Amino acid sequence: WAIYAPYVKAILALKKQRNAVILAHNYMTPEIYHGIADVVGDSLQLAIKATEVEADVIVQCGVHFMAETSKILNPSKTVLIPDMDAGCSLxxxxxxxxxxxxxxxxxxxxxxxxxxxxxxxxxxxxxxxxxxxxxxxxxxxxxxxxxxxxxxxxxxxxxxxxxxxxxxxxxxxxIVHEQYTAKDLRDYRAWNPGTRIIAHPECPPDVIAEADFSGSTSGIIDYVHRERPEKAMLVTECSMASNISDELPDVDFVGPCNMCPYMKKITLEKVLWSLHSMQGAVEVDPEIAARARVSVERMIDLSR
Ligand code: 13P
Ligand code: SF4
The missing domain is CATH 3.40.50.10800 (NadA-like)
Structure with a gap:
């Protein structure tokens, strides 16, 4: 943490100065997730939160479609993404x-x-x-x-x-979730009896069939908090386990580490630069944004 401390301090100060909030996805690294985020969550939680932001600036620590969704839902705000190349294979x-x-x-x-x-x-x-x-x-x-x-x-x-x-x-x-195979999960269970396997629904169906639970990134976090299994294998992006392992010292997180190269483009240095320079503002054509907003708002209304 010592190497992150100067960045965290500078970001928190600039965040105040710019009247900004940081919305961070559950796949962010621990220094972002615990160090600077105002809100952490899955895609739905971050979208709903974006509608409620009153600050002038949203810094989206996540991938580009998440920043675009925030802009669509709250168009009068400046929405910054610290790296424009943080895409998504989907x-x-x-x-x-x-x-x-x-x-x-x-x-x-x-x-x-x-x-x-x-x-x-x-x-x-x-x-x-x-x-x-x-x-x-x-x-x-x-x-x-x-x-x-x-x-x-x-x-x-x-x-x-x-x-x-x-x-x-x-x-x-x-590209992250398609890497898992059902055989990997079966082998893992055989080698580590008692491991609770929890998978994201972007995994192939035969992988989900081998899992004990499937849910969104926040659904996975809630499941581990609720169930507190002795050993847990999170079949999803690697930072998820890192972000919650400190608060769950009784759970042993096991399994491979598959990182999302797009999510990992977001770093403390880039967050600091975006708040300093105010570069990386996401813009959406108003006509497209209006139609996209209908699709997203219909979803939010049905989810309440
Ligand atoms: P969640 O909505 O479950 O957070 O998923 C977003 C994502 O990109 C998973 O790969
Ligand atoms: Fe897209 Fe990365 Fe999420 Fe996969 S893990 S869906 S590539 S953002």
């Missing part, structure tokens, strides 16, 4: 043309789009979802067929939870 997998393609293939079916997408893609969709409400949003659609984009694995996992719907999907995937 967001990069589809454009608005892809949504049009799916609509042409399945006429009349509503499009439920994961928030891990650009504003243009949200604008072309009917409603958004996150990992914490996807099944609920799909179940609420007044149609037998539902299009889910762009995460094929989230769609396949939701299909198991909502069997009365025919779910068709776009073939995108998360």
């Amino acid at each position: 967001a990069e997998s589809i454009t608005a043309d892809g949504i049009a393609e799916m609509r042409a293939k399945y006429p009349g079916a509503p499009v439920v789009t994961y928030v891990n997408t650009t504003a243009e893609v949200k604008a072309a969709s009917d409603i958004c979802c996150t990992s914490s409400n996807a099944a609920q949003i799909v179940a609420a659609q007044d149609s037998d067929t539902v299009i889910m984009t762009p995460d094929q694995y989230l769609a396949q996992n939701v299909a198991k939870q909502v069997p009365n719907k025919r779910i068709v999907w776009w073939a995108g995937s998360c």
Whole structure:
């Protein structure tokens, strides 16, 4: 922590000076998560929080689609992302043309789009979802067929939870969660009997089938707090375990460390620079933002 202390001190001072709040995703490194964040959470919690921000500036410690969502929901604020290249393999997998393609293939079916997408893609969709409400949003659609984009694995996992719907999907995937295999999990359990396996729904369905629990990043954190297993394997981004291990000293976190290269672009140095320079403001075309806002707000209303 000693090497981070000067950055943390400078960021906290600048945050006050700029009247800024820092919204940080659960995948941020511990020095961001514990050192400088005002709010931490999963995608849905951060989106809801963004609607409530009264400060002038939001610094989004997360990936670009999260900053864009904050800007869409609270357009009068300056939303800074400390690294414009903090993308997401899911967001990069589809454009608005892809949504049009799916609509042409399945006429009349509503499009439920994961928030891990650009504003243009949200604008072309009917409603958004996150990992914490996807099944609920799909179940609420007044149609037998539902299009889910762009995460094929989230769609396949939701299909198991909502069997009365025919779910068709776009073939995108998360480069972090697609790395896990069911065999890895089975082997891990055999080598470490008693390990509780907790997986994010961006993992393939056969991986989820091997897990004891599946949920959003905050759902995973809440599960470990509630259950306090002796050993826990979090089948998700590596910083999750680092962020909660200090507050759960009785839980032994085991398993591989898969990092999201996009999330890891956000560092204390870059947060300090963005607050100092006020560079890296996210802008969304107002017409696209207005249509994207409808998709995100529909999701928030259905999630309450
Ligand atoms: P959550 O909404 O569960 O936080 O997931 C966001 C994400 O990008 C997971 O890879
Ligand atoms: Fe995107 Fe996967 Fe990284 Fe989440 S972990 S931001 S879904 S690439």
